[in-house]
Amino acid sequence: MEASSNTLSRTVLAVLAHLALLAAWYLFVSIGDVPKYVMPSPQATVRALFEENYNWWLNTGVTALEIFVGYFLALAVGVTLALLFTWSQTLEAFFMPLLVSLNMIPKVALGPLIIVWFKYGIFPNSMMAFSIAVFPILLTTARGLRETEPELLDLVRALRGSRWQVFTKIQLPGALPYIFSGMKVGAILAVAGAIVGEFLSSDKGLGYLMLQVQVTLDTPAMFMAVILITLIGVALYGSVLLLERLLVAKDARIA
Amino acid sequence: MTESFIHLAGVSKAYRRGGETHLAISDATFDVMPGELVSLVGPSGCGKSTLLKVLAGLHPQDSGEVRIGSSTHAFDPARDVGMVFQAPLLLKWRRILQNVLLPAEILGLPMAEARERGRALLRLVGLEGSEDKYPYELSGGMQQRAAIARALVHDPKLVLMDEPFGALDALTREKMNLELLRIWKESGKTILFVTHGISEAVFLGTRVIVMTAGPARMADNIPIELPRPRTLDMKTHEMFGEYTRRIYRLLGME
Numbered sequence A: 001m002e003a004s005s006n007t008l009s010r011t012v013l014a015v016l017a018h019l020a021l022l023a024a025w026y027l028f029v030s031i032g033d034v035p036k037y038v039m040p041s042p043q044a045t046v047r048a049l050f051e052e053n054y055n056w057w058l059n060t061g062v063t064a065l066e067i068f069v070g071y072f073l074a075l076a077v078g079v080t081l082a083l084l085f086t087w088s089q090t091l092e093a094f095f096m097p098l099l100v101s102l103n104m105i106p107k108v109a110l111g112p113l114i115i116v117w118f119k120y121g122i123f124p125n126s127m128m129a130f131s132i133a134v135f136p137i138l139l140t141t142a143r144g145l146r147e148t149e150p151e152l153l154d155l156v157r158a159l160r161g162s163r164w165q166v167f168t169k170i171q172l173p174g175a176l177p178y179i180f181s182g183m184k185v186g187a188i189l190a191v192a193g194a195i196v197g198e199f200l201s202s203d204k205g206l207g208y209l210m211l212q213v214q215v216t217l218d219t220p221a222m223f224m225a226v227i228l229i230t231l232i233g234v235a236l237y238g239s240v241l242l243l244e245r246l247l248v249a250k251d252a253r254i255a
Numbered sequence B: 001m002t003e004s005f006i007h008l009a010g011v012s013k014a015y016r017r018g019g020e021t022h023l024a025i026s027d028a029t030f031d032v033m034p035g036e037l038v039s040l041v042g043p044s045g046c047g048k049s050t051l052l053k054v055l056a057g058l059h060p061q062d063s064g065e066v067r068i069g070s071s072t073h074a075f076d077p078a079r080d081v082g083m084v085f086q087a088p089l090l091l092k093w094r095r096i097l098q099n100v101l102l103p104a105e106i107l108g109l110p111m112a113e114a115r116e117r118g119r120a121l122l123r124l125v126g127l128e129g130s131e132d133k134y135p136y137e138l139s140g141g142m143q144q145r146a147a148i149a150r151a152l153v154h155d156p157k158l159v160l161m162d163e164p165f166g167a168l169d170a171l172t173r174e175k176m177n178l179e180l181l182r183i184w185k186e187s188g189k190t191i192l193f194v195t196h197g198i199s200e201a202v203f204l205g206t207r208v209i210v211m212t213a214g215p216a217r218m219a220d221n222i223p224i225e226l227p228r229p230r231t232l233d234m235k236t237h238e239m240f241g242e243y244t245r246r247i248y249r250l251l252g253m254e
């Protein structure tokens, strides 16, 4: 009872904080007499949505597609590699230090190279998203799979349990909280990666649109693009959170 | 005379670390009769856990003879070992009954039957009503009871316990000692109980095997002739004191 009224008041406060920001934005623009090209009003920002030349649907769809493709590729590759490492210690000892070093490369710096390799379009931008998101997913999954108590493995091995049983009954469910923690970090990074890709070279997408309207100083449209990019990120992050809620016991979740 | 259930003769086991070999057990020789509860006591690092791993078939010994099972008491190494460790090691995403059923799942036993047995075992260990709870909802002592039920669910002939009460507070530990004696009596299992608590070893065991470290070695094998059922006030008996004094002496603490 107390706990639920506590969550309720927290939800109310969270909504209030967002509304307050919106109100502050509105007041700042209308009272402060700021030029529109510096800081458009909320109404002007919404109005930008009705500018048909900007192809909002298409551009939002393209950016979302780039992000999702890159993200799911990162998830598949990250988890699979981490798994292979638990299969073979030699494989892990060989590749893990290498991956830790590769993780130190600022992935954004790879942008121009990725364009040389993959030309421009949806795929290279997905690769940008992928290259940023894959590391946290891989590293946290590998860590989670390694975290299994050795005595628990003894218990299963004493019963001649198979590798597959160890994996499905103990390692994977034990690693899920870690996998999700990597997936959450990865979701945020994937969005950033795709947008950087679009900034570098593209002919569609919200990042591309931002560069176009920057030339004409259509700041309301830039604001709108940022909001839409954020919303794509929120949708992705939210789906991950929802899935985590369904799959991971509350006391096992990692922030 | 009945045949022993476990027979160890001259068993040794070394770990290799870098270029060095480190002797974890040397010349372990003892027998365990069917249905005995034998305590293994010794300072940490003397090879107690290693000995249990050899018995569980997790590590082969380097030399010596290990025989488990006899003509009257068959033993299948793949399914007749139950294990309990110092940490309960329950899977935190599974409810208590599901945790208890883990060995049955691994062995592919018929699940309906196993579930019945799991419930009965939870009653036996005093956890009736906690079947659907998650591990974090139970105290340390209760989690360890669940771990004991898990070790029994596939009806193993041999239960290996490695300092199972080492992480519990003193009062809970005494209580769990009494519970273990009751569970042992009702289940009729052969139990090997590792501890570094000397009075716990004497209180529980039909026999106490004393091991010493540096170098690892078996120091003595003492039949405990205290009356049964054991009660806590026996800890103040003359005889109890003599047993514990003898073990302290063997461990060089007197």
Ligand SMILES: Nc1ncnc2c1ncn2[C@@H]1O[C@H](COP(=O)(O)OP(=O)(O)O)[C@@H](O)[C@H]1O
Pocket (backbone or CB within 6 Å): B015, B016, B017, B022, B023, B024, B042, B043, B044, B045, B046, B047, B048, B049, B050, B051
């Ligand atoms: N997997 C291992 N590899 C190398 N040395 C080990 C391993 N397991 C245990 N040892 C060493 O063997 C000795 C006995 O260990 P153990 O059987 O765990 O002792 P105890 O359970 O009596 O404390 C210790 O010195 C320990 O460091």
Ligand SMILES: [Mg+2]
Pocket (backbone or CB within 6 Å): B045, B048, B049, B050, B162
């Ligand atoms: Mg030990």
